[in-house]
Amino acid sequence: MTEPVAKNKNSIPDFLTYEGQLGELIRNYNWSATPLGPISQWSQSLKTTVNLMLNSANPIWIGWGTDVTFLYNDAYIEILGTEKHTWALGRPVSEVWEEVWDICGPLCKRVFEKGQASTNNDMEFYLKRGDFLEEKYFSFSYSPVFDESGNVGGLFCASYETTDKILSARRNRTLSALAEKSLTEKTIATACAAAAETLGKNPKDVPFAVFYLTNDKGEKAELVQRTGLGKPAESLFPENISLNDKNLREHYLPVAEVITSGKPVIAAVSAPGLLPHGPAGQPVQQVIAKPIMNSSAKTIGAIVFGINPTRKLDEDYHTFFKMAASQVSKAIQNATATENERKRLEELAEIDRAKTTFFSNISHEFRTPLTLMLGPLEDLMHHTPIDSKVRETAETAHRNAMRLLRLVNTLLDFSYMESGRMKAKFTPTDISQFTASLAGNFRAVIEKAGMDFIVDIPALVEAHLDRDMWEKIIFNLLSNAFKYTLKGKISISLSEESGNAVLRVTDTGVGIPQAELSKVFTRFHRIASASGRSFEGSGIGLSMIKEFVLQHNGNIWVESTEGKGSTFTVKIPLFQESSALTLAANVVSANNAVSLQYNHEAETTLQNNENFIEVTEEDNLTATDTILIVDDNKDMRHYLKSIMEKNYKVLLANNGQAALNMSENHDISLIITDLMMPAMDGLTLLKELKNRPRTSLIPVILLTARAGEESKIEGFETGADDYLVKPFSAKELQARIRSQIRIAKARGHIKQELNNLFMQAPMAICVLKGQDFIVEMANDNMLSLWKKDAAAILNKPLLDGLPEAKAQGHGKLLEQVMQTGNEYVDEESPFYNENNGNKERLYIKKWFKLIC
Template sequence: MGVLMRSTDWSRTVLGPVETWPQSLRTTVSTCLNSRFPILVWWGPDLVMLYNDAYRPMLGRDKHPRALGLPGREVWQEIWHIIGPMLEGVLHRGEATWSENIMLPLVRAGFAEECYFTFSYSPIRDESGGVGGVFTAVYETTGQVLSERRLRTLQELPSRTSTARTAEEACALAAEALSQNLADVPFSRLYLLDDEGRKALLTAFTGLPPEVMGSAEDWSIPEVSRSGQSVLLDGLSRRLGAVMGGQGATAVDAALVLPLVCPGEARPSGVLVAGLSPHVLLDEKYRSFLGLVAGQIATAIGRVRVLQEAQQRAEALAALDRAKTAFFSNVSHELRTPLTLMLSPLEQALVVPDEGLRGEELRTVHRNSLRLLKLVNALLDFSRIEEGRAQASFEPVELSSLTADLASSFRSAVEKAGMRFTVDCPPLQEPVWVDRELWEKIVFNLLSNAFKFTLAGAIAVRLRPVEGHVELSVEDTGTGIPREELPRVFERFHRVQGAKGRSIEGTGIGLALVQELVRLHGGSVRVESTLGQGSTFTVTIPLGNAHLPRERLGATRTQASTGLEAASLLEELSQWTGGGVSTLSTPSSRSHQGELPAGHILLVDDNTDMRHYLQRLLAEHWTVEAVADGVMALEAARKRVPDLILSDVMMPGLDGFGLLRELRADPRTQTVPVILLSARAGEEATVEGMNAGADDYLIKPFSARELLARVSAQLALSRMRQEALQEARKRAEFEQQLIGIVSHDLRNPINAVLLSAHALLKREELNERSTKNAARIITSAERASRLIRDLLDFTQARLGTGIPVYRKPVDLHAVTRAALEELHVAFPERELLIEHEGDGCGEWDGERLGQVVQNLVGNALRYSPEGTPVRVVIRAEEGHLLLSVSNQGQPIQEDLLPRLFQAMQRGASEMDPSTRSVGLGLFIVDHIVRAHGGTIDVKSSEAEGTTFRVRLPRRE
């Protein structure tokens, strides 16, 4: 920029030839050009722009170099309505401003870019004393702001989706989280794929108007599902005929299509279409963020499916355990039929083992297994209710959508049978308190009963509010119920004799179960029927929750729904119509072939088999170090800090909770993610683990897929936290540079005061009073200068950059004498004794050592009574020099000694309040001494006073 400025013909600009520039402008431009920090100078009433090399990237290719020497209004037209009034205020009032993370939509790469800046506007005084221009120190914080915003989205995603119970619900909740960050994801579309990856179902979307939908092919869904790779779509206006978010450059016209690959699977389970902001460049960080979003959603889907599989396994085992002989004796026919259909093919396969089970026989066994399970579950549900052991969990539910979703499961079977199916469930004005799973049983039982006894015509499901209640009606045009049978319809095991239906099978407890489930909700059920015309069953449930047991409102569920009962029912319906219903297969565990976050994992488990199994499983994706107990783990973590720790809870010696406490107490490992493994199930165990500081808690037994999902999610979040910390460090560096500039600006007027006061002091016509006043001005100005220097040094030390030292040959004796002469001006009445023993030469930073002497001796003077001397001794030692400063004041308090060299620590009683310090002196002394490779210590007692000893090596 210096070369460019020298080559510019300034006579053609409003500033005129350089020779005519005022000295204030020349000085400011010189400061600007010699600074490595981004600086912009606005000069004159037209606010002409002058800037340095560090500022050039903020202009971009569209504005540099033409911006040099142009009025700001011409260069920054797109943001002048924002910054123009601010600059005018500085010019007219001379008041500095400070703006932090302000958004400025700059056009510097061909589009309106979302940019954030932290900057200050400071007035530049000209020779007349007025404001000639504005000095701007500016730092671009776009990366920091975007990272923080994206990190919030990545934290919100697992928080929202953690309550999902189905893949569809996980997608819907993920869409809600994405809708909170339309700046980065203006719109989104979430598709779920079938097991073969051929069919895509749009499950959730945000930000798109209804008319801009498009097909799966328009969004490249088939291509992404086949390749498992992301695809960039641009020109959406050409593809779909419309876009969102405005017109022209402000319109969203591009999207990134990403596969949703669950950990442990090779094939995508879904696809995310993420709209791209027209105001942000699609760089590696933007791509990485969207990749992490897709990973979070895939993990949520995988977790839901793992949970469903676990629930199905648990329910199947529970059903076998509860199958009592008494149930078989009551419904022997219904149980013997499926058992026969199961045992016969198996027996035949055992007789001819080479032949095995054929496809049709396997389908028969599977179908009747589901049927048997449905029968047993129905009996056990009824038994629990009869014995008063049924435990409902009531919660406010949007009953219209829930009922419509449940009823829609029957649409395929009803329409396949050639009948009309109507679901009329308009939204209600308020949620209804129900147990979701028990409501599912009510709806399914009524609909299956209607389908069974309706051979032609129609079935209708309706939901309506009626005077403080909500009514569900299931109406059919079936065979109807004889009038004399109506009073006994809800009796257990009662069946209408001779009723014509699709099947004669049944236990006779379906409607009795419905009645009991409705009573649990504080409601009632009734039936109206005409023989040969059809029936209408009506369930009435009160609104609100005053009629429900208080302890069951939002209570923890003791029995989990498996979804197998619904599958069994639909399978049975298909058999009644002579067709089959395809069943989704359970995803198997496959080795992961997609992208996972890199990392080093420390595995801790005292069980050898478990440790080896987990090590083999995790080593396919990450580097793993395995140890047998908590003590070894702590040692390994301190030797090499891992990216994640996976630890068992129950271990000899140091258990998992003890290891967690030690890790969190060590600054090196306190942020490392920790996942605890435990055989203790239940909510209390999980809460205990999370309260102890664990990032996740996994209960044994667990599936390989779930473990990989948890580990992958924690590694991804850890990486985002590290990126946020890096942005914070960059901001700290900016603060340090800014303080340096501010301290420089503050020193200039103080130096001017000192020069003027010294010149005044040399005048012979001054009387004694004026001489004292001039000396007092000098003392105060020097103290202010030292204070500014201390604050700058403190900032450098606090931000981790350290106090810089510049070594050269120095005589410590001469440095000490010069420092003591300055102190004598501030303390003319005090006695300073100095002793030199041996040579005082070495390679040090003389200015910094003078600062050490001034701080130590200044403290000794402030904390010792008048009339007592302060002794300074410099003694040569082999390869070192020892500097000691002693006073005879009160000893330092014992509780202050351990933190004496920390910032903002001051003694309780300074002898001279007018020279009271801010508590940074010893902090800075300690850092300067350590920067020279030296040491400092202190001894303090009532008898001997206080002595500080500094030992400095002569060479680096």
């Protein structure tokens, strides 16, 4: 279908001089067979339009004449497709774009019949370009071209493709929605359902999707969610797929293969009729299956995506599926983490409930034996004639049984608080009289300690209180103030401020470090190394007080300066809601049993304030060994004394610092010390004793209520000679004391024998101890070599008393022997000695050896 053209370029019509493919095709095309006729007969308007089209870099086609004959330029070849290229030239546009003529035809008709232009943005088309319909998007304009007669001679279409833009925006919306959902869903089921719903909103990119997750044993894949599938597809995607039966799993689309391999799989659909159609009614021919991964990068499932049959699976499309599967994995990971955390919290809550139940049950169980202890003890003390020694023992037992009862009651209150069963029962109460009555219980013990007790409680209006809780608030705050105040004053005040009762308890005690202020109401928290009358306590008192205050719809806080004192402030509403009130008599006196418990304990801590009690030689004229007992509990000190005073001289100290001072002034054979004490605890005392030449060989037995293996190890590593856990047998303690004193005496005898041998040796010998190389012994020959008197260097660091030795490198040699344990021998080397400004050079043989 060609018509002859001129042989040389000069004969080519001016409007067809374009040298591209379409320039040549148009020049050589047999236009005589078309409605346009031969080129020589074309109108000038057509020639001008063709010239404009060919020389444009933008995709353009024109349709001319009544049959709308199709012409296009080189840039339009990509839109047309290689299959239609050349074939489409000279044909009616309705044939060229037959598959989309239902859209383009009316627009074209409007141009020719009405001469109206149109602009169309991001229009969707399914173009047949080869063997499939392809989803494409274009923005284009249809413009009329008027001929010489003034009528519409043709249509001018400038267009450009926007497919990439549309697909990218559509897919990004889906991925963004998946990412958003992955952060909000709390269970695996809802995470999969939300992901399926999101994917279902994009049926063009995801005609359908199926989610499979492995069961707990990993032996089968279970269908957990799907979107876009009808009932006929159930044969392709069953509820369960065995992962162990290779023959069976090959019957299904590649779910098992992806799960077992952990790699994506693209598969052809063998029965497309069972699956829903994709865009433009085209059957889905392929699927892509992607693995679902857990947080450990282990495959736990697969998601099968249907592939849009009108789009090629190019790199961008593949990336979309990869990212979608990744977002689904992330959603499942987040949901799994949330579910695990929820299960962990449920388990912790169950453990907490069991613990609370145990506390409650054990507290009740304690009350029976305590009753059987306290009753007979009270009968013994008040109704039976007994001597003073027995009475003192009975009073000690009764006092500690009462303390145990208070601890049991605290434990019971704690269990109620933990279980949420603690509810305040409010009754109208004269808060001023009631508070003053409670505070009065502490006046005697505070004034006995030599401190002032200031009570500033004016008459206030009647308030709504839970009397038991308010009583414990007052007693705990005053008890704490007394415990940590050794001198000065304690004051309690009550005032009304804006409808609130404001209670303040102020002391001039040790105060609270700034770093600890935020933790004082935290349950089980205890301030390390706090200096007070006693180190005893459970660490739950103030946390329970806070709960009591909160039950009154109030607040509690503390202000403190370390070394100057503290003020605890409680603010509660004077009146509670009427529905919370209960009718009761307006009692203003304290519960005697509770006040006795607190007073007994305060009395004990008051007696603990002694520095030490010394038992003189006259107390036991036959005893030769002295034992120092260190404990912050007076009853424990005197109980231990009663065990040992028949056989030993006994010294008592209530804390580590007092014991350390006593050890320097007495010849002590053995020390028994508690671990947890104010001022200086047992481990610190132990370290100090072992680092001092005078006390380093005194055997130390640690007594503690802490029964853990770690405590024992820490004690032995610090240098303890023995370790005994409370409660203990008196006979066992006596046996251990005898054993340790016997070992200490044997060690002392050996040391003395060795010392005598060294002192009589013909060579210069000294014994150094510890990391500072303390001169423990030096014979006369060594003192003569050093030109030193014994008083000037014994029990002092060698390198301080003999600086010339350090200058000559002896310090490094000693450190080397200490660290390696290897002896050092030098047959002959110079030693420069200085005496009164004179330097003397001696040649000596040196031998350093570690003694364990």
